Amino acid sequence: MKRNGIMRNINAVGAFGLGIVVTGAYIFQFTLHELPCPLCLLQRIGMLGAAFGLLLNVRFGLRPSHYALALLSALFGAATSIRQVLLHIVPVAGRPPGFGTPLFGLHMYTWALFIFLFTIITIACLMLYNRQFRDSRVLPLTGFQQFVFWFIIVLAGANVLTTLLQCGVMPCPDNPVEYQFL
Known part of the structure; x- marks a missing residue:
């Protein structure tokens, strides 16, 4: 049981780390007034999906299916990141060589x-530890685990709200410059 507590805490720390990355994106969005492009919004969804997969392990017990959700979300995010890197790898005349402030x-x-690749490798390594799946009891959340749980929930809600304010119910513009509903 003690090992499962450690694995649950590792999952909570991973979810917290992904949440910190999304929070950093919000800091860029609101302090530098850089609205996220559609691919950036999809990357946020990938990070939050990976965090939710890890949180499922924390809240409902350690299961391979929870890790699978986190892995699939990280793969989705990595694919959108690769797409965006490839779009900006060769600058087009008249267009800046990248999107946003480096x-x-x-x-x-x-x-x-890089974060998605690190997440994929880390989750794959965590899944190698088979003993964690023997005891899949649902345990009460510790204070830190509860904090991370609500932190990710609030971030997901903020993501829905800010995306709705930015794009409305229409497709988001490729190069957003203003909020549709502000």
């Missing part, structure tokens, strides 16, 4: 790709 020399979508 962070430590790399654009956010490149960092997102």
Whole structure:
């Protein structure tokens, strides 16, 4: 049982880390006034989906299906990141060479790709530990686990709200410059 507590905490830390990345994207969005493009919004969904998969392990017990959801979400996010990197790898005349302000020399979508790849590798390594699946009891959440659970829930709600404000019910513009509903 103690090992499952450790694995649940590892999953909570992973979900928290992904939530911090999405929070960083919001900091860029609101402090630098850089609205996310449609691919950026899809990458946020991939990060939140991976975080939800890990949170399912924390809340409902350790199961391969929960890891599978996290892996599929991270793969989806990696695919959208790769698409965006490839779109900006060769600049087109009259268009800037990247989208958004770089962070430590790399654009956010490149960092997102690295984070998704790290997430995929980490989850695959966690799944190698078979003993965690023997005891799948639902245990009460610790204070940190509850915090992470609600942190991710609030981030997901904020993502829905800000996307609705930015795009409305129509497809998001390729290069957004303003909120549709503000």
